[in-house]
Amino acid sequence: MEQIQAHHPELKLELITMKTTGDKILDRSLDKIGGKGLFVKELDQALLQGTIDLAIHSMKDMPMEESPELPLAALFPRGDPRDALVVPVSASHASFWSIVGSSSPRRKLQLLSLFPEAEIKSIRGNVLTRLEKLEQDDFTSLVLAAAGLERLGLGHRVFRFFSTQEMIPAAGQGILAIQGRKGEDLSFLQDINCPKTRRVSLAERAFIRALQGGCSSPIAAYGEIHGQELRLTGLYWNEGDTYRTHILYGDASKPEHVGDALARDIQKEGKECHIPMEKSGW
8 A cells, every 4th residue: 555655645544454264264274165266355345346346466476367347456576575483482492393284285285395203283374373273382393484474573583594495485475465347447556566576477377377287286386586597496296205396497578478388397307306205196
C-alpha cells in the first residue's frame, strides 16, 4: 500500500484483512483439504463480488493456473527466495535435527538428502503460530521461507540459511503478487511491477504446470536472470528413493518456453539425489 501510495498519492486505499480456509484448517495437510487454492479462495470471491479491488498474495501459495477473470496485475521485486532454519531461543546444537517442523514435501525431500538423520514432522499455521509451537518443545527446529520472516521483522530468528543450490525454493517463493479483476483499469500498478520478477515467475510456474505439480508434489523451480539469459533450476520427484535436479539456460524473453523445456529435459536426464530408503514414499 505504501508503494502504491508513493506513486499515486491521489488514490485512497483501505486495508481489509481476511482469513482463508487454508489459514483456518491446521490439523490436516494441504493435499488432504484441497491444495494451494485454499489460500486464495475467499480472496477470489471477494474480488469477484467487488468487496475488494486488489488482493495481495504470496506467489508460492497461488495455483499454477492463472484465472482469466482475476489476472495478476503486478509482481513486486523478489525478496529473499531462500529457505531458513529457525531454532528455539535456548536450543542446544546437538538437537537441531531431532524433530524438524515442515509440512512441505519439497522441503522434506531435500532436507532428508542433506541430513539423513533428521525426523520431519508436519506443522501448519502462520509463522507466529509455528514459532510458538517451536518454543513449546514440540519441535527442535523449523524450516520457513526467509522472506516471510524478514517481512514480519523476524529475520533475527534465522539460525541458518539454505542456499538455493542446497534447497531449491518453491516456485514463486519470495514474491508478492497483486491480483485484480478483469476489465478494471489496473495500469497504475505498472509503477511497482517488476518485469524481471514476472519473467522468472512465468518460467518457474510453467515448469511446475508441465509436471503437474501441486502442494502434494515435491517439485521445485528457481529462476535467475543475467542480462538476456534465464537460468532455471528444477527439482523433479516421481517415485522411489531418488529425485532429479537439472539446470537449463535459455532466452529470458521466452520464460514459459524455458520452463516447458526444462520439464521435458529433467524427465530424461539430470543429477540424481538419493533419499534414505526408510524416509521416502510420500
